Amino acid sequence: MAYAPHTSADRARMLGALGIESVDALFDDIPSSARAGGLDLPEPLSELKLATRLRALAGRNRVDLASFLGAGVYRHYIPAAVDQIISRGEFYTAYTPYQPEISQGTLQTIYEYQSLLAALTGLDVVSASHYDGAAATAEAALMTIRSTRRQRVLASRAIHRHYLETTATYFEGGDLSLEEIPTLPDGTTDLGALETLLADAERPVAGVLLGQPNAFGLLEPMVEAAELAHRAGALFVAVVEPVSLAVLAPPGEYGADICAGEGQPLGIAPQYGGPYLGILASTTALVRQIPGRLVGGTTDVDGRRAFVMTMRAREQDIRRERAASNICTNQALCALAATVYLATLGPHGLRDVAALGAVRARELEAALAGAGAQRLHDAPYLSEFCVSVPDAERVHAALLDRGVLAGLPLARWYPDDPVLRDALLVCATEVTTSDEIERFATALRELRS
Amino acid sequence: MAYAPHTSADRARMLGALGIESVDALFDDIPSSARAGGLDLPEPLSELKLATRLRALAGRNRVDLASFLGAGVYRHYIPAAVDQIISRGEFYTAYTPYQPEISQGTLQTIYEYQSLLAALTGLDVVSASHYDGAAATAEAALMTIRSTRRQRVLASRAIHRHYLETTATYFEGGDLSLEEIPTLPDGTTDLGALETLLADAERPVAGVLLGQPNAFGLLEPMVEAAELAHRAGALFVAVVEPVSLAVLAPPGEYGADICAGEGQPLGIAPQYGGPYLGILASTTALVRQIPGRLVGGTTDVDGRRAFVMTMRAREQDIRRERAASNICTNQALCALAATVYLATLGPHGLRDVAALGAVRARELEAALAGAGAQRLHDAPYLSEFCVSVPDAERVHAALLDRGVLAGLPLARWYPDDPVLRDALLVCATEVTTSDEIERFATALRELRS
Amino acid sequence: MTGTLQQPGRELNAELEEAAHRNELEVPAEGATAATDGKQPAPGPAGDRGERRAVGPSLQPTLNELSRPGRGGTVVPHAGAEALNSIPEGHRRRVPAALPELNEPEVIRHFVNLSHLNYAVDTGFYPLGSCTMKFNPKINEWAARLPGFAELHPLVPDELAQGTLALLHELEGMLAEISGMQAVTLQPAAGAHGELTGILMVRAYHRSRTDTARTQVIVPDSSHGTNPATASMAGYTTVTVRSNERGGVDLQALRAALGPQTAAVMLTNPSTLGLFEEGIVELLEAVHQAGALAYMDGANLNAVMGRFKPGAAGFDVMHFNVHKTFSTPHGGGGPGAGPVGVGAILKPFLPGPRVLRDEEGSYRLEGDGERPTSIGRVRAYQGNVGVLVRAHAYISAHGGSGLRQVSEDAVLAANYLKSRLSSAYSIPFDRPCKHEFVATAAPLKRETGVRTLDIAKRLIDYGFHPPTIYFPLIVEEALLVEPTETESIETLDAFAEALNSIADEARQHPDDLKAAPTTTPVRRLDEATAARQPDLHWHAMAGTETPCPS
Amino acid sequence: MTGTLQQPGRELNAELEEAAHRNELEVPAEGATAATDGKQPAPGPAGDRGERRAVGPSLQPTLNELSRPGRGGTVVPHAGAEALNSIPEGHRRRVPAALPELNEPEVIRHFVNLSHLNYAVDTGFYPLGSCTMKFNPKINEWAARLPGFAELHPLVPDELAQGTLALLHELEGMLAEISGMQAVTLQPAAGAHGELTGILMVRAYHRSRTDTARTQVIVPDSSHGTNPATASMAGYTTVTVRSNERGGVDLQALRAALGPQTAAVMLTNPSTLGLFEEGIVELLEAVHQAGALAYMDGANLNAVMGRFKPGAAGFDVMHFNVHKTFSTPHGGGGPGAGPVGVGAILKPFLPGPRVLRDEEGSYRLEGDGERPTSIGRVRAYQGNVGVLVRAHAYISAHGGSGLRQVSEDAVLAANYLKSRLSSAYSIPFDRPCKHEFVATAAPLKRETGVRTLDIAKRLIDYGFHPPTIYFPLIVEEALLVEPTETESIETLDAFAEALNSIADEARQHPDDLKAAPTTTPVRRLDEATAARQPDLHWHAMAGTETPCPS
Numbered sequence A, B: 001m002a003y004a005p006h007t008s009a010d011r012a013r014m015l016g017a018l019g020i021e022s023v024d025a026l027f028d029d030i031p032s033s034a035r036a037g038g039l040d041l042p043e044p045l046s047e048l049k050l051a052t053r054l055r056a057l058a059g060r061n062r063v064d065l066a067s068f069l070g071a072g073v074y075r076h077y078i079p080a081a082v083d084q085i086i087s088r089g090e091f092y093t094a095y096t097p098y099q100p101e102i103s104q105g106t107l108q109t110i111y112e113y114q115s116l117l118a119a120l121t122g123l124d125v126v127s128a129s130h131y132d133g134a135a136a137t138a139e140a141a142l143m144t145i146r147s148t149r150r151q152r153v154l155a156s157r158a159i160h161r162h163y164l165e166t167t168a169t170y171f172e173g174g175d176l177s178l179e180e181i182p183t184l185p186d187g188t189t190d191l192g193a194l195e196t197l198l199a200d201a202e203r204p205v206a207g208v209l210l211g212q213p214n215a216f217g218l219l220e221p222m223v224e225a226a227e228l229a230h231r232a233g234a235l236f237v238a239v240v241e242p243v244s245l246a247v248l249a250p251p252g253e254y255g256a257d258i259c260a261g262e263g264q265p266l267g268i269a270p271q272y273g274g275p276y277l278g279i280l281a282s283t284t285a286l287v288r289q290i291p292g293r294l295v296g297g298t299t300d301v302d303g304r305r306a307f308v309m310t311m312r313a314r315e316q317d318i319r320r321e322r323a324a325s326n327i328c329t330n331q332a333l334c335a336l337a338a339t340v341y342l343a344t345l346g347p348h349g350l351r352d353v354a355a356l357g358a359v360r361a362r363e364l365e366a367a368l369a370g371a372g373a374q375r376l377h378d379a380p381y382l383s384e385f386c387v388s389v390p391d392a393e394r395v396h397a398a399l400l401d402r403g404v405l406a407g408l409p410l411a412r413w414y415p416d417d418p419v420l421r422d423a424l425l426v427c428a429t430e431v432t433t434s435d436e437i438e439r440f441a442t443a444l445r446e447l448r449s
Numbered sequence C, D: 001m002t003g004t005l006q007q008p009g010r011e012l013n014a015e016l017e018e019a020a021h022r023n024e025l026e027v028p029a030e031g032a033t034a035a036t037d038g039k040q041p042a043p044g045p046a047g048d049r050g051e052r053r054a055v056g057p058s059l060q061p062t063l064n065e066l067s068r069p070g071r072g073g074t075v076v077p078h079a080g081a082e083a084l085n086s087i088p089e090g091h092r093r094r095v096p097a098a099l100p101e102l103n104e105p106e107v108i109r110h111f112v113n114l115s116h117l118n119y120a121v122d123t124g125f126y127p128l129g130s131c132t133m134k135f136n137p138k139i140n141e142w143a144a145r146l147p148g149f150a151e152l153h154p155l156v157p158d159e160l161a162q163g164t165l166a167l168l169h170e171l172e173g174m175l176a177e178i179s180g181m182q183a184v185t186l187q188p189a190a191g192a193h194g195e196l197t198g199i200l201m202v203r204a205y206h207r208s209r210t211d212t213a214r215t216q217v218i219v220p221d222s223s224h225g226t227n228p229a230t231a232s233m234a235g236y237t238t239v240t241v242r243s244n245e246r247g248g249v250d251l252q253a254l255r256a257a258l259g260p261q262t263a264a265v266m267l268t269n270p271s272t273l274g275l276f277e278e279g280i281v282e283l284l285e286a287v288h289q290a291g292a293l294a295y296m297d298g299a300n301l302n303a304v305m306g307r308f309k310p311g312a313a314g315f316d317v318m319h320f321n322v323h324k325t326f327s328t329p330h331g332g333g334g335p336g337a338g339p340v341g342v343g344a345i346l347k348p349f350l351p352g353p354r355v356l357r358d359e360e361g362s363y364r365l366e367g368d369g370e371r372p373t374s375i376g377r378v379r380a381y382q383g384n385v386g387v388l389v390r391a392h393a394y395i396s397a398h399g400g401s402g403l404r405q406v407s408e409d410a411v412l413a414a415n416y417l418k419s420r421l422s423s424a425y426s427i428p429f430d431r432p433c434k435h436e437f438v439a440t441a442a443p444l445k446r447e448t449g450v451r452t453l454d455i456a457k458r459l460i461d462y463g464f465h466p467p468t469i470y471f472p473l474i475v476e477e478a479l480l481v482e483p484t485e486t487e488s489i490e491t492l493d494a495f496a497e498a499l500n501s502i503a504d505e506a507r508q509h510p511d512d513l514k515a516a517p518t519t520t521p522v523r524r525l526d527e528a529t530a531a532r533q534p535d536l537h538w539h540a541m542a543g544t545e546t547p548c549p550s
Ligand SMILES: Cc1ncc(COP(=O)(O)O)c(C=O)c1O
Pocket: A327, A328, A329, C130, C131, C190, C191, C192, C193, C224, C226, C268, C272, C297, C299, C300, C321, C336, C337, C338
C-alpha cells in the first residue's frame, strides 16, 4: 500500500498478538446497518502516473499572462531562501508545539514572526496566524464586540468585498450587526457619514474598520477615523496589506487598537486562494481577547532562554465554549514563510519592494492614461488604483485574448454602482515589467480604436 | 554585497585590528606589473533580475518534445523523495567527510551507495563515485594497465563513442594503446576478432572492455568474452547501464573484474550532460588499484559502529604522484541521489522500471515497423535499439518539426559506416507513453508517404 | 456571543488555575536539576551546549540579536528616495520598520539550526492522539509547487483556472464518496473552521424553517474543545452530555438533553477516546426525532474509510481534517484544510462560491449571489488550495481499496500497540479501539507519584514524541496514543518497550522521570512566568532605525 | 604510467605507515573514554544515545537493517513476468538484486536523520583550508532545477538547447575575463580533472612542436596532491622544488630544476599556504625561458579576483574550481566543476566539442573532428552543466565589482583571523596572507603533548568544523584556516576565541583535548581496523532475494 510500511507478515504478527484472524473483528463495533461496502474511487495510481496526471492538470491553468490583478493577492518575488526553509521536514511535518523541549524551532520562529509583525504594525500583541485576511478581519470585528460588550460594528465599504462578506457570515451566529460606512467620490471612506453612524447612542458601536490601503488602492484618513471611533468608545481596526507597512505609517501609530490583514504578499504564492496568512495584532490592553496562539519567551529549569505557547486559557482546548475563538490548527507554515521572507528582505529590501511597486504603478497609470483609461479617484494611492474603462468587463475579456490580465473588473463586486461598474482595479508590483505595461497599454489602445 | 555579511563598520574594525587603512595593503604582494585593474563583467543583478534572466534562458531550451533519445542518458521518473533529500543543506553544503565525527551522514550514505552498487553489480569494491560514465570507463581501462603492467587495452567498437574517445584521451598521457574490437553484422562484438587480437603474444592485453547493453542497445556475449580475456591473462571490464542490472545478469556473475558505467539513470536529471555519476566497481583482488574514495565500517572508541574513509593511501592527497588517480572532488551528491533512488524503488521497483522500458520498447519497435522502419540488428536488446531509416539525418530533423525527437542519428557517430549512417538509435523507458509512440510512428509514416 | 470584558486580575487567576490543572505551570520538582549539574565534560562556550547537540551550534539567537545595521542582500533592485514622492507625508512611515538586517547566509543558517530543534514526523514517531501524524508523501509537496498551481491568482477568470477547478471538483466528489455525503465544500481552512461552517449551515437551516427556538448545541464530554467553542461562535449555548462506562455517549442522558431547543448534536466519531459510537443508529434516530441535526466531527475519519460512511448512516453534516486523514502536512501548526460534507437538506446553505461543472466539462465558480440560500463566504477565496492539491494526490495514490487499507492498518496498529501497553498501563475502555486509544497512568501515579506529564517528558529521552496527554479531559492522567498506519511494526514495538520500561523506572527511579527530559536542547520550561510576564516580541535591536540607503 | 602491481603485503604496510604519519590511525589515548563513562542520566535505549542528540533517534541503522521483505512503495506501475520474455534466459538476472525493501516514510526518515549527523556550511562555520567553504546561494539551487535546464538531454540537436548553450558561452566569457585567459573549456568535472585536461594540452602542445624530450613536470613542495598525481596520469615524472623561508617557491631551486626536459611548472597561486607568489614575474620568465609552460592551479582564485589575472600575467593554462570560487555546493564531496582557461598557444588543443556562437547569435556545438588539434573528449558530454548554471548565477549576481569585493572580503577576513590567533599559535609565514593562512601548533605540542589533531577534534566540541590539518605537508602540525568572505565578524571572533581557549586548555587539561570530541554522535574512530579489515558494503540483509511479485 502506498505509504504504509506493513507487510503481510507484519499484519499477521499484529493480528496474532491480538488473537484475531482478520482485521474485520476490529470493526465489529460498527453496527451492521451502518457498515459501508467499500469506496467507489478511481484505481490507485503509481507515483509516476500521479505526477503525470497532476502535471497535466497544472498545465491546464494559465499563469503566463501579463497580470495586473491584485485586489488583495499580490505577485511578488519570493526569495529562493523561503522555499528552502519551509520545505524542511523538521518544520513542515511537525505540529503545534505542545512539547516545548522538542519544538523550539517552531516556537522560536513564531516568536520571531510575532516580533516582525509587531515591528511592522506598531502593535505589541500578534497572534501566531489566522486562516486568511478575511477570517482575521472577522475575528478582529468579533474582538471589538467581546471587548466592548457592544453588538454593532461599522466597516468601510472600501474594505475588500470578501472580507466584508466573511465578517457578515461570522456575524450571523451572534445576531450581531455589521454596517457599511459609505465612501466619497474620491474613493475614500466618508468620515462625515461615519460620524453620523457613531452618533446613534441607542446602538453603540463596538468597532470601526477601515482598510489601508483600501480596496480601491487608496490611502484612507486613518488618524481621523481612529479619533472618531475612540471618541465614541469604539475600538479602531485597521485592515492592512503588510508590504505597504514598510512605507506607510504603522497602525499602532495612528491609533489602531487592532490590525488585521492578509499576509500572502510576504513570501506566499497565490495558489488560487490559499493557504495564506491571516494577520491579527492588537494592543497589549486586548491581549486576553485576541484569539489564536501566542508564543512567549521564558526560561527552562537551567535558566536557559526558551519559548513556549502562553496565555493558553484563551484557547478552545482549555476554555472550550468560553474560548476567544474556536481556532486550533492555524497557518503556521505560512507565518514561517513570512518570517523567512522578512528576514531575507530586511527593512530596506521590504521598503524597496513597496517603493518599486509605487514606481511601477505610476508608470502603469501614465501608460493607461496614454491609452485613454484615466484614474477613477483623486485620493492618493500606493501601488493599486482604479481606471475608468467603459464596458470594462468586455474589455477585460478581450484583453485576455491578447495575453493581458487587466486587473479586476469591479462590476463583479459592485454590480449596482454605476461608476465602479465601468472600472478596472489594476496593480503593479516590483515584478511588473515595463514590457508588460507596454503590452497592456498597446492592447487597450488597439481595442479602443 | 551579494552574500558577504560584512558591513562597512565590520570592515573598518578588521582593518583597524590589522593596523591598516585600506584593504589594498593586503594586496601589496602582487607585483605591480601583474596587478589587474578590475573586471569587465555585466553589472550585478538583484535576485529578482537574476531569476528573471535565468528563467528566460531555461525557457529557450526545448524539453517538450516526445523524446526517444537515450544513447547513454535516459529519462526516468525520479521519485520526489530524491530531491527532498539531496536539497537538504546538511548534505549538499558539506564536503569530503574528513572529520568522521561530524560527517556520519555523508559517510554512511556513501557506505550505503557502495552496498547498493555491490548488490547490483555483484562486485565487492565500489568507489564512492567518478565524474561520469566516460571517465569511469577510462579509469577502468587504466586500472587494467596498472594491475597487469601491460600497455594495451581492447575495447568493443560497440561501446558508447564518447567513452571510447575519452579513454583515448586519457591514454594519450601514458603512450598506451587502445584498440577497437569490431562488431558483427548482428550488432554485437566480434568474439572471433577478439580472440585474434588477444593472440598477439608480443603485445599482451591488459584489459578487454565490452558494453552491456552495448551502444546499439544489444546484449553482448559477456560470459564468453570474459573467458577469452581471462584466458589471455587480461582483465575483463563490463561497461553497464545500472537500471538494466535489475534484470540482467550482474557483472560479477559473468566474470567481470571491473565494472564501469553511467549512474545517471538512477535518479539524476539529464541536465545537458552533468553532473552525473561515474560508477566504478571491482573485485576485492583489485581493491588497491581502484581509484577514488572508499568508505568502510569501523567502531569508535566507545565501540559504536561508525563509518570512515579508508585505504586512503591510494589517493592523491596522501600518495601524490604515486596515487591510483588524481581524483579528489567526486560526484558524491549524485551518488546520494542514486542511493535515495534505489532505496525508494527497491528491488522490485527497479525491476519494474527496467521491465516497463522493455515493454515500451517492444511497443515502439512494432509501431515503427508498422511505419516502415525495421530493426537493424538481430541480437536481443533490452529497451534501446537501432532502426533503419534511409536518409536518417534529414528524417530526424523533419520529425523535430513535428514535435518528435527521434533518438540519435548514428551518422553523427559512425559517419563512415554505410549501414549505421542510415540508422536511428531509439529508446523507450517507463515514462514513454503509447501516445508518444503513436505520434512518432504517425509522423514517420507521413514523412515517408 | 459569549465574550465578556474580563477584569485582567480575575482573568489571570482563572488562567493560572486552569493551566495548573493541566500541569502546565508546574515549577520543577526538587532535584529536577540534579541530573545535569554533574560536571560538564569540559569547559568552553560550546562545551555545555554541545552536550546536548551533536553537530553545530546550539540554541539559536533570535533574528534581532543577529541583526547588524547595514547588512542585507539584494533581493530586489533599489528604488531611490523619489519613488515615494507621490505619497503624502502624513501617510508615510517616518522611520524604517525595525526589521532585522541580515544577509542570506545568516538567514539560512539561522533557520536550519532552528529546524534542528524540532521533532517532526520526518525525524521520528509522533503518536500525538487526535492529530493523525502520518507520513506526508513527498510527491504531494512537488505537486503543490507546480507553477501552474502555485502561481494562479484566485480572482482570475474561470477560463484561466480550469486545471485547479477540475481538481477541486474531483476532490469534492472523492470526499463525497468517502463520507457518503451529498455535497462538499472545500473552503474551510481547518477542522474548526469547518465546524463553524457546518454549524452556521445548521443555523441557516433552522432559520429557513423559522424554527428559531433552537438555541442549544449538545456535545459529549469527551468532545474536542473546538466543538463547544464552535457552538459559541455560532451563537449557541453548549450542553454537555456525559459518556457511559464503555466510552460512548450515554444515550439516556442524550435523550434527556434533546428537545425542541436543540439545534444540533456534535459527535466525534470515532470519538476522541478512539472508540466507535456503538449506539450510533439509536443516537441518530433520537437526534432527528427531536428535530435537531446531527453533526459529525470527522477528525478521526482515518479509522473508518471504506467501513463507515457518515452521510449514508444519517449524519447531516460533517467536516474532514485533510491534514489528518489525507496526510497533508501539519506545518508546525497549520495550514490544513477542513472541508465540510452535507446531506441534501443542508446543500442549499453551503458557503459560496461553489465549483460547478457544465455539460461540456468545463468548470466555473458560482457567481456572487447566484444561490441566495448560501450562508455566504467563510473566507476570502476558494480554500487552502495548495493543501487540497496534496489531499487530491493522496487520495489518487490510494484509490478506494488503498484508503480502506489505510484505515485497516491504522486500526490494527492502534490495537496492537494497545495490547502491548496493557499490562504496564491501565486501559480504561478495553474494547477494540479504532485509530487511537486512551491509556491512563492514574494507578501508576497513585503508586509512584509519577504523573503522565513525567512519563511524556521521559519518552522524549527515549527518542519519541509523547502522545497527547490530559486529553480527553474525562480520563484522569490520560495518554491518547495514535500510531497511524505509516509506522512500521519495529517502531511500534520500540515505542511500547520504551513506555513499558518507563513504567519500571517510575517504580525504581521516580526522580529521574520528574527530571526528564534531560537530552533536549532545553529542559522543562517555566510556563508560569511566561504567562505572568508576557514576553511576546523582542525589544531592543541592533540595526533598528537604520536610514534607508538613498 | 606509474602504476605497478603491488604485493598486497607491502602495500598494506606502506599504507599503514603513511596513515599513521598523518595521525589517522591513532588508537585512543588512555583516558579517552573517561569523559563519557560518568553515569548516564538514566537508563533506557535512548538514554545513552539521547545524551548526544537533541531530538529524534540517534545513529541510524543502515538501509539493509531497515529492509523487510515485501515492503516498498509504488513508484512506477508493475510490469508482469512476461515483460522480459524476449530477453534470453542466459542474459537474465536469476534472483532479484539484493536491494533493501523500504517504503517512503522509512526512506525519508532514514536520510533526514542521517543528515542530522552532518556538519555543513548551512549549519555552521566550516573553515576548511584550501576548500573555500563559502555560502551556497539558494537562488542557484532553484535555477539549476528549472525544468528547461534540468530536463535537457545532452545529445539533442543544438536548436533545442539554445538556452543552455548561451549560458555556457557566456560563462566561458566571464571566466576568460576573470582569468585573463584567451579561451575556456567548461568540460572538466572537478579541479583535478581540469588539471589533467590542462596538462594533456601541454603535452599535445610540445608534441605538436615535436619537442618530445620534455618528460618532467615541476611542482613546489607545497603543492596540492592532485598536481603531482595529475602529472603522473599525463605520463610525466614529477620534480619537486622546495619553498623558501617566505613560503614562496625557491626561485634558485626552480631555475636549477628547469631545463629542456621540463614540460611544465604547476604552480598554485595563491599557494596552499595562502600566500601570493611574490616572485611570480621572475618565475614565469624562467619557466618560459626554459621552453616550458606555466600551469596555474587556480583553486585559490577566491583571493585575487579583480586583482590578478593569471592569463594577463603570463600563465599559459589554469583551472578554476567553481565549487570553491564560484560557490557551487560541495555536495558532501562533489560534484563541482573544473573549467580550464588557456592562452593563445594552447587554444587549438582545447578538448571538444567547444560551444560556438555564430553571427546571428545562435549557438552550436563543434562537430566531431571539426578541430583535429583538439586533445579530444575528457568526458562524455559538455560538462557538469547543472553546476555551471549555479556558477553563472553567482557571477551574474556579483558582477565585476562584486567579485572584486568578494576577494577583498575573503582576504580581509583571513588576515583578521590570523591576527587574532597569532599569540596563541605560531604563524610560520608572517606576511599578509590571501584567502587563507597556515598556523602551526608545533610549539604547543612540544610544550603540552597536544597535537593538531586534538585541537581539531576539540574545536568540534566548540561547535566548529576544524580547519584543514596536516596540510600543506611542509608545515609541521599545520592548521590551514580559510574563513571565506561569507562569515560574519561575530563568527570569526567566536572561532578565534575558541581556538585561543583551546590553547589554554592544552596547558591546563591536555587530556580533555585528547579525549575530544565528546559532544558528537560518534567519537574518535578506529581507522586502523577500517583499513586492515575492510568492510566496504553490508552483507546479510533481511529481504534479500524476495521473488518479484508477478
Ligand atoms: C476531534 C477533533 N475535532 C476538531 C479538531 C479541530 O481541527 P483543526 O485543528 O483542523 O481546526 C481536531 C484537531 O485537533 C480534533 O482532533
